[in-house]
Amino acid sequence: MDVFDAIFTRRSTRSYRPDPVDAGTLDKILLAGRHAPSGSNSQLCHFLAVTDPAVIDTLAGLVQQAFSRMETTENTYISLRWSIKQSKKGAYRFCYNAPALIIIANREDYGNNVADSAVAAENIMIACNALGLGSCYINQLRWLNGDPALSEYLRSLGMAENERVYASVILGYPDTADGLPERTPLPRTGNLVTYIPAKK
Numbered sequence: 720m721d722v723f724d725a726i727f728t729r730r731s732t733r734s735y736r737p738d739p740v741d742a743g744t745l746d747k748i749l750l751a752g753r754h755a756p757s758g759s760n761s762q763l764c765h766f767l768a769v770t771d772p773a774v775i776d777t778l779a780g781l782v783q784q785a786f787s788r789m790e791t792t793e794n795t796y797i798s799l800r801w802s803i804k805q806s807k808k809g810a811y812r813f814c815y816n817a818p819a820l821i822i823i824a825n826r827e828d829y830g831n832n833v834a835d836s837a838v839a840a841e842n843i844m845i846a847c848n849a850l851g852l853g854s855c856y857i858n859q860l861r862w863l864n865g866d867p868a869l870s871e872y873l874r875s876l877g878m879a880e881n882e883r884v885y886a887s888v889i890l891g892y893p894d895t896a897d898g899l900p901e902r903t904p905l906p907r908t909g910n911l912v913t914y915i916p917a918k919k
C-alpha cells in the first residue's frame with residue numbers, strides 16, 4: 720500500500736478476531752515504531768510487545784480496578800469519565816478484545832518522552848494499516864502511570880524503574896465482514912491549516 724493511502728485510510732479499529740498476530744508481522748510493525756524519529760536521536764522508547772492473553776487480561780483487570788477507585792467531576796476529561804463509569808460497573812476493558820498490545824514506555828526524566836512515544840505509536844498504526852491489521856491508540860496506561868499495582872506489574876514485565884508508560888497501541892486482525900481494518904473516511908473538520916506564502 721502506498722504511504723499516503725496508509726495514512727489517509729487509517730482509522731481506529733475496536734473489534735478484533737482472537738487470532739494471534741503472526742510473529743514476523745509483529746516484528747515488522749515494531750521495527751516501524753523503532754524507526755520513528757526521536758529528540759536528539761535519543762531512541763529511548765521501550766516497546767513492551769504483549770501477546771500473552773493472560774497478561775492482557777491481568778492488565779485489563781488492573782486498569783478496571785484502578786478506574787473503579789476514582790471519582791469524576793464535571794471537569795473530568797469525557798473519555799476518562801466514561802472509563803471510570805464503566806469500571807465501576809465492572810464492564811470496562813481498555814484494550815477491547817485485541818490479541819496484541821504494544822506499550823511504549825520511556826524515561827520519566829526525559830523531556831521528549833511523550834512526543835517520542837506518540838510518533839512511534841503513529842508509525843506503528845500506519846504500518847498496521849499498510850499490512851491489513853487494525854490498530855487503536857490506547858491512553859489508559861498513561862493516565863494510570865501513578866497507580867502502584869499497575870506500575871509494579873509493568874515492572875515485572877520488564878519496564879525499568881526510571882521508565883513510565885507514555886503511549887500504547889492495540890492491534891490485531893479486524894473482526895469485520897471483509898476482514899479489513901476500519902477504513903471508513905472521517906472528514907477533517909478541524910486541524911486548521913494557515914498558509915503563509917511568500918509575498919509576490
Ligand SMILES: Cc1cc2nc3c(=O)[nH]c(=O)nc-3n(C[C@H](O)[C@H](O)[C@H](O)COP(=O)(O)O)c2cc1C
Nearest residue numbers: 729730731732733798813855856857858859901905
Ligand atoms: C492521544 C490519543 C489517545 C487516544 N486514546 C484512546 C483510547 O484510550 N481509547 C480509544 O478507544 N481510542 C483512543 N484514541 C483514538 C481516538 O479516539 C481516535 O483516533 C479518534 O476518535 C479519531 O478516529 P480514527 O482514529 O478512527 O481516525 C486515542 C487517540 C489519540 C491520538
